[in-house]
Amino acid sequence: MNNANTRVVEMVVNGRTVTGSVPDRKLLCDFLREDLVLTGTHVGCEQGVCGACTVLIDNRPARSCLMFAVQADGRTITTIEGISSPDGSLHPVQRAFHENHALQCGFCTPGFVINSVAYLEQRDTSEPLSEDEVREHLSGSVCRCTGYTNIVRAVVQAAAEVDGQRAEGGGE
Amino acid sequence: MKPVPFVYHAPRSLDQAVSLLDELEGDVRVTAGGQSLIPMMNLRVVRPDHLVDLRYLDALSGIELTDTHLVVGATTTHRTIETSPLVRRVAPLLSEMASNIAHIPIRERGTIGGSVALADPTAEFPLAALMLDAEMTLSSVRGTRTVKADEFFHSALETELAEDEILTSLAFPLEANRGGSAFTEFSRRKGDFCVAGVAAVVRLRDGRYEAARIGLCGVSDRPVLSTIAGQLAGERADDATTNRIADAIADEIEPMIDGRATVADRRDIARTLVRRTLPVACERAAAIAQGGNR
Numbered sequence: 001m002n003n004a005n006t007r008v009v010e011m012v013v014n015g016r017t018v019t020g021s022v023p024d025r026k027l028l029c030d031f032l033r034e035d036l037v038l039t040g041t042h043v044g045c046e047q048g049v050c051g052a053c054t055v056l057i058d059n060r061p062a063r064s065c066l067m068f069a070v071q072a073d074g075r076t077i078t079t080i081e082g083i084s085s086p087d088g089s090l091h092p093v094q095r096a097f098h099e100n101h102a103l104q105c106g107f108c109t110p111g112f113v114i115n116s117v118a119y120l121e122q123r124d125t126s127e128p129l130s131e132d133e134v135r136e137h138l139s140g141s142v143c144r145c146t147g148y149t150n151i152v153r154a155v156v157q158a159a160a161e162v163d164g165q166r167a168e169g170g171g172e
Numbered sequence: 173m174k175p176v177p178f179v180y181h182a183p184r185s186l187d188q189a190v191s192l193l194d195e196l197e198g199d200v201r202v203t204a205g206g207q208s209l210i211p212m213m214n215l216r217v218v219r220p221d222h223l224v225d226l227r228y229l230d231a232l233s234g235i236e237l238t239d240t241h242l243v244v245g246a247t248t249t250h251r252t253i254e255t256s257p258l259v260r261r262v263a264p265l266l267s268e269m270a271s272n273i274a275h276i277p278i279r280e281r282g283t284i285g286g287s288v289a290l291a292d293p294t295a296e297f298p299l300a301a302l303m304l305d306a307e308m309t310l311s312s313v314r315g316t317r318t319v320k321a322d323e324f325f326h327s328a329l330e331t332e333l334a335e336d337e338i339l340t341s342l343a344f345p346l347e348a349n350r351g352g353s354a355f356t357e358f359s360r361r362k363g364d365f366c367v368a369g370v371a372a373v374v375r376l377r378d379g380r381y382e383a384a385r386i387g388l389c390g391v392s393d394r395p396v397l398s399t400i401a402g403q404l405a406g407e408r409a410d411d412a413t414t415n416r417i418a419d420a421i422a423d424e425i426e427p428m429i430d431g432r433a434t435v436a437d438r439r440d441i442a443r444t445l446v447r448r449t450l451p452v453a454c455e456r457a458a459a460i461a462q463g464g465n466r
Contacts, residue, residue: 005179024180024223027214046173047211054277060251061277066210070180071225115277139362140275 009073014082022069029053031069040080051141054111061118080110096158104145120162129159175213193336194313204247207282241343246285265353269296294365299395303387305348312337325394351375352457356449370445372453418446
């Protein structure tokens with residue numbers, strides 16, 4: 001077997017071009033955590049169920065445990081570390097999580113935040129975001145602490161702000 | 173857990189890909205979205221020697237309308253199919269079924285070809301293929317052939333696809349999409365593999381069924397079409413007929429036993445799902461008949 005078989009990969013992570021040498025079987029989440037020391041991406045179930053490892057791949061949410069690092073070659077990745085502004089100020093979703101006490105142990109939080117950021121930036125904003133819609137789109141993330149109520153509240157609050165920003169920013 | 177070591181291949185053309193399948197020795201797996209295969213690899217249920225990734229084969233991805241068919245490339249993602257205005261217009265059942273698959277991040281990566289080639293008996297797209305008479309195109313170094321959905325699924329995780337073949341596209345005849353359609357499934361938690369699911373496509377005339385097709389997933393080792401549903405033609409489209417056909421289908425199916433539901437449970441669930449699905453399909457068929465379009 002080619003146990004030692006490694007390959008060079010190059011990708012853009014949080015706006016920075018990075019290269020690495022990885023064995024074919026190395027999962028993207030492990031590359032992010034171990035090689036790039038971006039430990040904000042959490043690894044829970046490793047079978048796509050818990051949602052803690054969710055990152056953005058070319059701006060779309062995806063499980064980093066269900067992709068090999070070699071498959072991310074040439075792609076653009078955003079992790080939880082890349083969500084806040086360069087000056088360190090929180091993204092509206094992060095701030096809403098903080099203000100609404102939408103996290104307790106914090107293990108699942110990066111996945112929830114990434115998922116919500118992607119959704120709020122892409123959804124059809126002709127209607128204000130409803131709690132049902134939030135529950136539907138966050139159904140792929142599991143939290144064992146909060147009972148979800150405050151998470152849903154936080155995302156609805158953040159949506160109002162992100163919708164406003166999108167209305168101002170997107171003239172087209 | 174982590175997968176066993178394997179060798180990764182990323183061919184740049186379909187020719188290269190089928191040559192790899194022809195030449196490589198051992199357990200060779202094709203991957204596109206990987207949303208079923210990689211969990212199985214992480215659990216070491218699947219231990220491939222080689223992984224052939226279709227990510228660079230752009231020609232395998234996309235949705236196209238011809239005069240007679242909606243042609244969907246095998247590596248088109250569930251999310252693309254779910255949100256495509258074209259699919260919603262000409263094959264609404266396909267987009268409705270897509271929206272029931274797992275969760276958004278999974279749908280962003282998972283592909284229709286992967287779902288159909290895997291042939292999980294509880295999966296949505298194999299049933300969609302069967303319901304809508306999909307014609308699957310399979311390629312290998314030996315050439316290309318087309319297989320109809322009713323011949324494609326052999327049993328759980330077993331299909332007509334040979335070891336050296338790649339599923340490249342699915343063509344859905346527009347004729348099979350005529351009428352009103354609906355899909356409902358039952359799962360313990362949102363997004364889990366369903367215990368059972370029911371799809372219906374019906375055409376109505378003057379309050380009666382002109383044609384009806386009802387199919388189920390999760391009740392057998394492969395997706396199944398109800399034979400009894402064919403008898404709906406000519407019947408009045410009302411609650412009494414719905415209840416009668418729901419009971420008949422619950423008796424007709426031969427559910428498997430697994431850890432998630434007993435035979436009796438599955439019959440009950442199938443009956444309830446038919447009762448929920450058929451009226452929605454009828455309502456949509458009536459709306460189409462009223463609107464006069466198609």
